[in-house]
Amino acid sequence: MLENQLKVEQPILSADQIEQTNQTLLEAIHTQKEVYFTYYKQGHCITETGRIEHINVHKKCFYFIDEVFELRNEMPLTALIDLRFK
Structure with a gap:
């Protein structure tokens, strides 16, 4: 029951936020720098650290x-909320 109380709605990104995230995503692939990325999963916003390897535009996901x-x-790209360089 407590688990359900902690869940949040997936944030809706503005066009500017989406554009900034896309630019950072492309730069992160090109430079291979580590990033902090926040994504939405099952009612929670989760932040991890890693290196973006590849984008698959057909599957609308990144690796x-x-x-x-x-x-x-x-x-999935739709789960991505925020992306920043480490």
């Missing part, structure tokens, strides 16, 4: 290598 386990992960 990243997480900092902790160094594993390749897939994430």
Whole structure:
């Protein structure tokens, strides 16, 4: 029951926020710098650190290598809320 009380709605990004996130995403791929990214999953906003590896525009997702386990992960672009350089 407490778990449900902590859930939040997925934030809606403005056009400017989407544009800034896209620019940062492209730069992060090009430079291979680590980033903090915040994404929405099952009612929670989660922040992780990693390196963006690739964007698949057909699947509308991106792939990243997480900092902790160094594993390749897939994430839908629609889940991405914020992206900043570390």
